[in-house]
Amino acid sequence: MGKLIYLDNGATAWPKPDNVHQAMSDFYRNFGVNPGRSGYDLAIEAEQTVSKCRKQLTEFFNGDDPERLVFAYNATDALNQVIQGVLCHQGGHAITTNLEHNSVIRPLWHLLQRSDIDVTFLPFDKDGFIDPDDIRRAIRPDTKLVITNHGSNVIGTCQPIAEFGKICKERDVFFAVDASQTAGVIPIDMKAMNIDAVCFTGHKSLMGPTGIGGICVAEDAVIMGTRWGGTGVKSALRFHLEEYPYRLEAGTLNTMGIAGLLAGQEFIESRGGPEAIHKYEMELMQKLWEGIKDVDRVNLYCAESLENHIPVLSMNVEGFEATNTGTLLDVEYDIATRTGLHCAPLVHEQMGTDKIKGTVRFSMGPFNTEEHIDTAIKAVKEIVQMSKGWTRSLNY
Numbered sequence: 050m051g052k053l054i055y056l057d058n059g060a061t062a063w064p065k066p067d068n069v070h071q072a073m074s075d076f077y078r079n080f081g082v083n084p085g086r087s088g089y090d091l092a093i094e095a096e097q098t099v100s101k102c103r104k105q106l107t108e109f110f111n112g113d114d115p116e117r118l119v120f121a122y123n124a125t126d127a128l129n130q131v132i133q134g135v136l137c138h139q140g141g142h143a144i145t146t147n148l149e150h151n152s153v154i155r156p157l158w159h160l161l162q163r164s165d166i167d168v169t170f171l172p173f174d175k176d177g178f179i180d181p182d183d184i185r186r187a188i189r190p191d192t193k194l195v196i197t198n199h200g201s202n203v204i205g206t207c208q209p210i211a212e213f214g215k216i217c218k219e220r221d222v223f224f225a226v227d228a229s230q231t232a233g234v235i236p237i238d239m240k241a242m243n244i245d246a247v248c249f250t251g252h253k254s255l256m257g258p259t260g261i262g263g264i265c266v267a268e269d270a271v272i273m274g275t276r277w278g279g280t281g282v283k284s285a286l287r288f289h290l291e292e293y294p295y296r297l298e299a300g301t302l303n304t305m306g307i308a309g310l311l312a313g314q315e316f317i318e319s320r321g322g323p324e325a326i327h328k329y330e331m332e333l334m335q336k337l338w339e340g341i342k343d344v345d346r347v348n349l350y351c352a353e354s355l356e357n358h359i360p361v362l363s364m365n366v367e368g369f370e371a372t373n374t375g376t377l378l379d380v381e382y383d384i385a386t387r388t389g390l391h392c393a394p395l396v397h398e399q400m401g402t403d404k405i406k407g408t409v410r411f412s413m414g415p416f417n418t419e420e421h422i423d424t425a426i427k428a429v430k431e432i433v434q435m436s437k438g439w440t441r442s443l444n445y
C-alpha cells in the first residue's frame with residue numbers, strides 16, 4: 050500500500066482482505082464455469098458457491114428465502130430494479146429523501162419524466178436525520194413506495210429504518226432500503242424492521258469486489274422484472290421466469306464477484322462481525338472528529354454528535370473550496386479523500402454546500418489505523434494555516 054493513507058472507504062473499501070483475493074483467484078481457476086446451466090461436476094461446484102452466498106447473505110439480512118436473494122451488478126443496478134419493478138407497472142406516488150444517492154434520485158427522476166408517477170423528497174433535520182413522522186404524513190392513498198438511505202454517504206447519519214418500516218407496514222406501502230453504506234457495519238434485520246427490499250453493493254463494507262451487489266427481497270414483496278433473457282432453465286418458454294431468483298436475474302452471473310463477496314462475509318466474521326468492525330471504525334472516527342471539530346475555520350456538517358453515525362465525516366476549511374483541501378491532502382500528505390458532491394446533490398443543496406463545490410469526505414475502513422488519523426488531523430490543521438494566506442486569491 051506504500052505510504053498512501055486511504056480514507057475514501059465510502060467510495061469503495063480498500064484494500065480488500067487477502068482472503069477475498071485468494072477466494073476469487075481460486076474460484077476462477079478451479080470452478081470458473083457457468084453455474085445453473087449444466088450438470089457436470091464443475092458446474093455443480095460453481096452453483097454451490099452461488100447458493101452458499103445467497104444463503105449467507107439471506108441470513109445476514111435476516112431475509113426469508115435464499116432464492117429471493119438476487120444478484121445485481123452493484124447497488125445502483127439493484128435500486129433501479131426495485132424502483133422500476135415497484136413503480137413501472139402501477140405508477141403512483143413514491144417517497145424518498147434529500148439524503149439519497151443519485152442511484153435513487155436518477156431512476157426516480159427518469160420515471161417522473163416518462164411516466165405517470167409522483168415523488169416526494171423529504172428534507173433532513175439540522176443533524177441529518179429524517180423524522181419518521183414526516184414519512185407518516187407524506188404517505189397518500191396512492192403511495193406505492195418508500196425508499197430511503199440507511200447510512201448517508203455524505204454526512205454519515207444512520208436513519209431509524211425500523212421506525213420507517215413500522216410506518217410502511219401499518220400503511221401497507223413497499224419499503225426499500227439503500228444499504229450501500231451500512232451493509233457489513235450496521236446489522237439489518239429485514240423481518241424485525243419490516244423491510245421489503247434491501248439493496249446492497251458488494252464492494253464497500255461487505256468487503257467484496259466491484260461488479261457485484263444485489264437485493265434481498267421479502268417473502269410477500271412484489272417486484273416486477275424489468276429485464277429479461279437467459280436463465281439456463283426452461284429455455285423453451287418465451288417469457289422470462291417469474292420465480293425467484295430468475296425473476297430479477299437475467300444472463301450469466303458475476304460468479305467471481307460472488308466468490309469474492311462470500312469471502313468478504315468470512316472476513317467480516319473473522320473481525321467479530323459488523324458490530325465489532327463498526328466499533329473499531331467509529332473509534333477512529335471519534336478520534337478524527339475530536340481532533341478537528343474545534344479547529345478554527347474548520348466546518349463539519351451534521352456532526353454535532355456521532356451518535357447513530359457511520360464513519361463518514363464531511364468537512365470544509367472555511368474560505369477554501371473542497372477540491373483545494375482535497376488536493377492538498379493528496380499532494381502534500383498522501384491522504385486519499387473524496388471531494389465534491391459525492392453523487393448526492395440534494396444533500397448539498399439542502400446544506401448550501403453545493404455553492405462551494407461540496408465537501409471533503411473522510412471515510413474510515415477496517416484497515417485504517419490510529420496513525421492514519423493522527424496524520425489526517427495534523428494535515429487538516431496545517432491546511433487551515435496555509436489557507437489563511439490563500440483565501441483572498443480564491444475569492445470567496
Ligand SMILES: Cc1ncc(COP(=O)(O)O)c(C=O)c1O
Pocket residue numbers: 059060123124125126150152198200201202227229230250251262
Ligand atoms: C448511499 C449510496 N447508495 C448507492 C451507491 C451506489 O453504489 P454502487 O456504485 O456500488 O452502485 C453508493 C455509492 O457510493 C452510496 O454511497
